[in-house]
Amino acid sequence: MTCLPGKTERALGLVIDLDTCVGCQACVTACKGWNDQGYGVPLSDQNPYGSTPSGTFLNRVHSYQVQPEAAAPMIVNFPRSCLHCTDAPCVTVCPTGASYKRVEDGIVLVNEEACIGCGLCAWACPYGAREMDAAAGVMKKCTLCVDRIYNENLPEEDREPACVRTCPTGARHFGDLADPGSAVSQLVAARGGYDLMPEQGTRPVNKYLPPRKKDRPDQASLLAPLLDIQATGLAGWLDRVLGKI
Amino acid sequence: MNPAPSVIIFTVLSGMGFGYLALLATVHDYTGLAAFWHWFVGYALASIGLAASAFHLGNPSRAWRAFTQWRSSWLSREAWAAGLALLALAPVALSDWLQLGLPRVFGWPGAVLAVATLAATGMIYAQIRAVPRWHHWTVPALFLAFGAAGGCLLAGLRLPSLLALLVLGGMMALHWRVGDGAFARAGSTLGTATGLGGLGQLSVFEPAHTAGSYLLHEMIFVVGRRHVPRLRALALILGVALPFLCLLLLPGRYGPYAAVPLHMMGAFAQRWLFFAQAEHVVGLYYGKR
Numbered sequence A: 001m002t003c004l005p006g007k008t009e010r011a012l013g014l015v016i017d018l019d020t021c022v023g024c025q026a027c028v029t030a031c032k033g034w035n036d037q038g039y040g041v042p043l044s045d046q047n048p049y050g051s052t053p054s055g056t057f058l059n060r061v062h063s064y065q066v067q068p069e070a071a072a073p074m075i076v077n078f079p080r081s082c083l084h085c086t087d088a089p090c091v092t093v094c095p096t097g098a099s100y101k102r103v104e105d106g107i108v109l110v111n112e113e114a115c116i117g118c119g120l121c122a123w124a125c126p127y128g129a130r131e132m133d134a135a136a137g138v139m140k141k142c143t144l145c146v147d148r149i150y151n152e153n154l155p156e157e158d159r160e161p162a163c164v165r166t167c168p169t170g171a172r173h174f175g176d177l178a179d180p181g182s183a184v185s186q187l188v189a190a191r192g193g194y195d196l197m198p199e200q201g202t203r204p205v206n207k208y209l210p211p212r213k214k215d216r217p218d219q220a221s222l223l224a225p226l227l228d229i230q231a232t233g234l235a236g237w238l239d240r241v242l243g244k245i
Numbered sequence B: 001m002n003p004a005p006s007v008i009i010f011t012v013l014s015g016m017g018f019g020y021l022a023l024l025a026t027v028h029d030y031t032g033l034a035a036f037w038h039w040f041v042g043y044a045l046a047s048i049g050l051a052a053s054a055f056h057l058g059n060p061s062r063a064w065r066a067f068t069q070w071r072s073s074w075l076s077r078e079a080w081a082a083g084l085a086l087l088a089l090a091p092v093a094l095s096d097w098l099q100l101g102l103p104r105v106f107g108w109p110g111a112v113l114a115v116a117t118l119a120a121t122g123m124i125y126a127q128i129r130a131v132p133r134w135h136h137w138t139v140p141a142l143f144l145a146f147g148a149a150g151g152c153l154l155a156g157l158r159l160p161s162l163l164a165l166l167v168l169g170g171m172m173a174l175h176w177r178v179g180d181g182a183f184a185r186a187g188s189t190l191g192t193a194t195g196l197g198g199l200g201q202l203s204v205f206e207p208a209h210t211a212g213s214y215l216l217h218e219m220i221f222v223v224g225r226r227h228v229p230r231l232r233a234l235a236l237i238l239g240v241a242l243p244f245l246c247l248l249l250l251p252g253r254y255g256p257y258a259a260v261p262l263h264m265m266g267a268f269a270q271r272w273l274f275f276a277q278a279e280h281v282v283g284l285y286y287g288k289r
């Protein structure tokens, strides 16, 4: 079970656009909301209204500051969830077979009935994509909303992950990254989508799109012609006369 | 990484226990009541350790499932090796105690399994690439060296103990030396973690969450790193130097008697550091290591 399938028929995953993400945390909330009542045990919170709240989340959004050498600094918001890696180290370390990668679509899942909560898979994941649920003692991770994407009880437009569906800026895209003709694959090709921590050898399925190039401050301003103010009329006459004295 | 007491107790006690059992099965031939007590100590150390490790689980009642994935998982292999070693050694232990006269060769399979258990424990950590300090052959070598030193000391073998302690001291120092540069060598930075490294100087603007989380508690444990030099000195002095001197200077059995508790304290110090000092690459996302 915890041996990885050599090749999966499809490679479903997310493409996350760091250019358009505004860091609103809507996907964090939508993910928690959906997965609280869907696949497996709910995502528990500990001491949620107290002084030291904590809880289980499958998706978190960070914010980083980038200071280019000769340009204005920028903020990049950075959602982080499971990348459904091709060579998922979290799967092979699992002693119970609870962690597995599906042959049919490449989704990495935890069978919570079999998980003993040893936590080894969370150690093995370089991306911090797995969190142990403190109430249930089993490992939780992004399911790629496996209970939405194939769910015929939902209207067609809802058959995509909750985080993708909810994102107000359309920064998250869902599709088959093994199919070069899919919309997500083309987006990755067009925008130079990349892997996180390639040196860890995990070969993630999810891709990130870099922020687009920003305007340079040294480029001429659009307002430049308006800045050279030429006085006309009485003021212009005064200007000329006074200039001659 | 979080130095959880259950895992520290498990690895130290069962490491000593399996090292000792391997020697009892091959080198020693106690008989009668003496044999009973020696085997009892070996079995007790090994199984107290295993029991302690169960406290680390979120769902201990399903622990039997850990035997199913031996083809891919080192944790599963460790469970098999430990279980089989304890089973395979039982006839030898019984024969020693009840003086049934089973030849010593029957101890060898169990001894090999006990050594394999030590190596598998080390490999559980060494396989984890996301913790660069652990991802190295010195880690299983260190666990084996601890098993050898602890086992020889418990068995009261003077010369082998002295040699094993020397090897252990060398392995500890090598593991620290290799480990100190491991994170940098692994090449993971906030730049590779976010892919934004090429754009400019990167820093954390806002954390993803202000409250605590499993990740911060388990993987980004930064509290204990301040005392590193002191703990390293303690591990070397208590774990290696003082037991060495005890064996050299104290007569007869008193050497090992004094050396064992000292060595154990040193082992606990080393093991605490082994976890507390190990940096997981996920810390990069939080601007921490």
Ligand code: SF4
Pocket: A081, A082, A083, A084, A085, A088, A089, A090, A091, A108, A124, A125, A126, A127, A128, A129, A130, A141, A202
């Ligand atoms: S991101 Fe982490 S949890 Fe997800 S498949 Fe990759 S290694 Fe496993």
Ligand code: SF4
Pocket: A093, A094, A095, A096, A097, A098, A099, A110, A114, A115, A116, A117, A118, A119, A120, A121, A122, A138, A139
């Ligand atoms: S925590 Fe559960 S899923 Fe993760 S390695 Fe342990 S048994 Fe497998």
Ligand code: SF4
Pocket: A030, A031, A032, A034, A035, A058, A059, A081, A082, A141, A142, A143, A144, A145, A161, A162, A163, A164
């Ligand atoms: S795909 Fe589903 S489970 Fe995964 S991050 Fe998005 S909402 Fe959460």
